[in-house]
Amino acid sequence: MSIINKIKQNIAKEINQAVKADIVESENLVYPSRVDMGDLSLPCFVLANNLGKNPAKIAEFLVKNIKPKGAIAGLSALGPYFNIKLNKAELAKEVVNEIESLRENYGHNKSGRKQKIMIEYSNVNTHKEYHIGHLRNICYGDAVNRVTRANGYKSIPVSYVNDFGIHIAKTIWGLIKFYLDDKISDGINKDLEKFSKYENKGALLGEIYARANKAIKKDKTAKQLVEVIMKKIESRASKEYELWKITRAWSIEQFAKIYEELGIEFEKIYYESEFIEKGQKMVKELLQKNILEKSQGAVIANLEKYDLGVLVVLRSDGTATYPVADIPLAMRKFKEYNPDASIYVVDKRQALYFKQLFHILKAIGYKKPMIHLGYDVVKLPNGMMSSRLGNTITYEDLKEQLFKKAKEETNKRHPDWSKEKIDSTVCALVLGVIKFEMLKINQEQPITFDIGKALSFNGFTSAYLQYTYARIQSIVKKAGIQNNPPEADQQAGKLKVDFNELFEEKEHNLILRLAKYPSAVKQAGKDFNPSEIARYLFELARDMNDYYHEVPILKSDEKTRNARLALILSVSQVIKNGLDLLGIGVVEEM
RNA sequence: GCGCCCAUAGUUCAACGGAUAGAACACCAGCCUUCUAAGCUGGUUAUGGGGGUUCGAUUCCCUCUGGGCGCACCA
Numbered sequence: 001m002s003i004i005n006k007i008k009q010n011i012a013k014e015i016n017q018a019v020k021a022d023i024v025e026s027e028n029l030v031y032p033s034r035v036d037m038g039d040l041s042l043p044c045f046v047l048a049n050n051l052g053k054n055p056a057k058i059a060e061f062l063v064k065n066i067k068p069k070g071a072i073a074g075l076s077a078l079g080p081y082f083n084i085k086l087n088k089a090e091l092a093k094e095v096v097n098e099i100e101s102l103r104e105n106y107g108h109n110k111s112g113r114k115q116k117i118m119i120e121y122s123n124v125n126t127h128k129e130y131h132i133g134h135l136r137n138i139c140y141g142d143a144v145n146r147v148t149r150a151n152g153y154k155s156i157p158v159s160y161v162n163d164f165g166i167h168i169a170k171t172i173w174g175l176i177k178f179y180l181d182d183k184i185s186d187g188i189n190k191d192l193e194k195f196s197k198y199e200n201k202g203a204l205l206g207e208i209y210a211r212a213n214k215a216i217k218k219d220k221t222a223k224q225l226v227e228v229i230m231k232k233i234e235s236r237a238s239k240e241y242e243l244w245k246i247t248r249a250w251s252i253e254q255f256a257k258i259y260e261e262l263g264i265e266f267e268k269i270y271y272e273s274e275f276i277e278k279g280q281k282m283v284k285e286l287l288q289k290n291i292l293e294k295s296q297g298a299v300i301a302n303l304e305k306y307d308l309g310v311l312v313v314l315r316s317d318g319t320a321t322y323p324v325a326d327i328p329l330a331m332r333k334f335k336e337y338n339p340d341a342s343i344y345v346v347d348k349r350q351a352l353y354f355k356q357l358f359h360i361l362k363a364i365g366y367k368k369p370m371i372h373l374g375y376d377v378v379k380l381p382n383g384m385m386s387s388r389l390g391n392t393i394t395y396e397d398l399k400e401q402l403f404k405k406a407k408e409e410t411n412k413r414h415p416d417w418s419k420e421k422i423d424s425t426v427c428a429l430v431l432g433v434i435k436f437e438m439l440k441i442n443q444e445q446p447i448t449f450d451i452g453k454a455l456s457f458n459g460f461t462s463a464y465l466q467y468t469y470a471r472i473q474s475i476v477k478k479a480g481i482q483n484n485p486p487e488a489d490q491q492a493g494k495l496k497v498d499f500n501e502l503f504e505e506k507e508h509n510l511i512l513r514l515a516k517y518p519s520a521v522k523q524a525g526k527d528f529n530p531s532e533i534a535r536y537l538f539e540l541a542r543d544m545n546d547y548y549h550e551v552p553i554l555k556s557d558e559k560t561r562n563a564r565l566a567l568i569l570s571v572s573q574v575i576k577n578g579l580d581l582l583g584i585g586v587v588e589e590m
Numbered sequence: 591g592c593g594c595c596c597a598u599a600g601u602u603c604a605a606c607g608g609a610u611a612g613a614a615c616a617c618c619a620g621c622c623u624u625c626u627a628a629g630c631u632g633g634u635u636a637u638g639g640g641g642g643u644u645c646g647a648u649u650c651c652c653u654c655u656g657g658g659c660g661c662a663c664c665a
Contacts, residue, residue, distance in 0.1 A: 030608075032609075033608090033609055033610075033611095033612090034609080034610080037609075041608095041609085043608050043609085043646095045608075045645065045646075048645080049645085055645075078609075079609075080608090080609090080645085080646095081608085081609065125665085162665085165665060166664085166665070167665065295662080296662085296663085297663085298662075298663055300662065300663090302662095307593090309592095309593095309660095309661060309662075310661090310662045311662075312662050312663050314663085315663040316663060317663080319663085321663075321664095321665080322665075348594095348595085348659085348660095349659060349660065350660090351594075351595095351659095351660075352593090352594085352660055352661065353660090376595090376596095376658095376659095377658095377659095381601090381602095384658095409628070410628095413626085413628080429628095440603085441602085441603065442603085442604090444595085444596095445596085445603080446596090446658085447602095448601090448602065448603095450601090450602075450615090453602080453614095453615065456615080456628090457628050458614085458615080458628065458629095459613090459614045459615060460602090460603080460613075460614045460615085461614090461628085463628055464628070464629090466628090467626080467628050467629075468629090470626075470628095471625080471626055471629085472625095474625070474626060475625050475626095478625065479625090523606080527606085531603095531604095535603095535604070535613090538613080538614085539613090542613090545629060545630070546630075546631095548625075548629080548630085549621095549629075549630045549631085550630090552624080552625070553625060554625050555624080555625075589626085590626085590628070
């Protein structure tokens, strides 16, 4: 349990003893809206209702009947609020020592009790462009994975790639039409040599898709051709199928590169094409079991009596829809990993579909919890993004612009740095921007992605957090302490910290903020909401920068200096831990 | 038509039934012989309308207005 929770529990106990009843719990203690009121507070209304007394009187009663001792430094009543000031040195000692001993594990908890949770994200289409909407999915999924682990679960991140749909036939049609003179010759590999000059063939497929989509819209024969191509791919024995195999590999290579750049690893990647045939067989079985039924030539799941409408599983022409692959995929996941719960990180617009899918899976016999974690779209300031309209920002565009800007800024500030140092710093900054922009807003809200703001590195950004971290490292370095994890314990020990030296109000604010980190992690885990961490870190960094400007560290007396160094080392550890939960790395200098 | 979601400052977001509704961006005015100015300080501006529940409502309920989304053969 975190220090602050222990303190809250003790205070709750004291209060209950004072009123001789068991009413107040540690969760009833809140943080006052202004720091001068105190560090913790109990609104006395609930107590008042239970005891049939005036809340302001109760607050006064508590002040009279509880003696400040240990962690409690002072008590006061302000109207109906019972306010508690904590012992600064005591709290500082507890918090800083805990951070120093737990290090990268500070803030983590065991509430998940090692339950296995499978998290599916990066549910992408091959043969299409990879844009910032996909980035939201992957950044969010990865952060949920990390936050879930920090809360004591054993998470299993997997990806599911849609490599077998009509969109692919469209891209292949475009490829043949625009690049292969309208036909596939016998020597496909030779024809495709012209693509060897493209470094990122997956991105090229995205461009072809957008172009093909526009062309097909106005062209009836093209539409028919696309259907023919789809059938030929499905036959798994045709030139089109060969072309599918080759181009599919291009997209998969592109995804692998993106995952590597973003530092994201999956336990397993599943592909739709592996499940379609199995799914077709399964449809027959489910028809026999009356879980599915035939209607108007199609195969459907009729879920109207559960208020979930109707889900088409096979169209009247016999072609498959999503669930045909999703059902066997879910079964495979349970069979291979036996997770205690299965989470799907997918666009919230598919909420109804997932309710339907889970209903069918439960009917088949899968009773473990299945959760659809929906997130909202990424919009642009001028409106919705659309692959079909070509109104998107692709991952490549974004990365390129960010690199250019970050490099410019870094060069300007550090003309003496080596190319390697600049590159590695810029890389960390760019990744930070991408991930932070995708995570700083609650997943249930749309993101209005403004590339100009993302490039600014000012305000509520990852650069601000990384900068704060780098500033601390700079001081630490000048103080002659190496903040290397193996030696750090010793180093901290060498500092001989007297926590009474942390007498500044801003220091107390920082310590209280550090003490709140574990609850931010817990809350983020409970709500699958990494933006809690992002906001927490911003507040911590703001407190830190405020402190930095106001209070000298290296120039203070030795005793004070040591205490302050211990404090800022703790701050930097928490910034690092929090950024790690968002999948973002720190830089030692910037 | 049925259902779901959203509405807070010029803009983008917070506020988990509690105290004077917080930030960031933008704009204006300051701060670098002083631990990194990618920073800090100060200033201007907000709960869509109407009802209810509650000691207390941005938060819960109803309703109106305005947006977005989903609803058998698009993925």
